[in-house]
Amino acid sequence: QSALTQPASVSGSPGQSITISCTGTSSDVGAYNYVSWYQQLPGKAPKLMIYEVNYRPSGVSNRFSGSKSGNSASLTISGLQAEDEADYYCSSYTTNSPVVFGGGTKLTVL
């Protein structure tokens, strides 16, 4: 099962908005609205930030939002803050395996 495709890195300045893409296929992202996004701070366990494409768990800042179009999904972080610097992973339900993750994107806040 191939991983979903994410850019290796993105960067932005405080206050700016950034978008991280997640490209899959018609067997995963394109077929289901079960895309989720995770934030992993250095040395910590991942944290769920978005589920079912665009829903935020309780306690997650509304600066985080998700969307999907065709076989690609996106995570947007607005009003970038230094504390947002982390690795971000997308995942999707798939036809062939319960779930698949993206390769991860390192976000640097300049």
Added chain:
Amino acid sequence: EVQLVQSGAEVKKPGESQKISCKGSGYSFTSYWIGWVRQMPGKGLEWMGIIYPGDSDTRYSPSFQGQVTISADKSISTAYLQWSSLKASDTAMYYCARVRATADREVYYFYGMDVWGQGTTVTVSS
């Protein structure tokens, strides 16, 4: 407080067996799926498999099918991940997580891992 607490770090030799655990508390352990995720040093997250402690329904990623065994003991709210013969390439951090799911005509769709354990480091070295 809803939490998953994993067993401590392990150092093993190639060929040895190993079983790590993940104990849930603060919620109905038998009502949620538990998933396992591998993270090799400096690498990304990999989905390994999932179990429903209520009836031990277990699903594996094709990459991990036959390589590991996932089980659960609902009487003590604990899920397990085990290897029969470790390899150096099994060296990694392993996380368990509670998995949210929805069912439609007996098909389960998994849509988010909302509670994570702290991780268990397994090091395999001769």
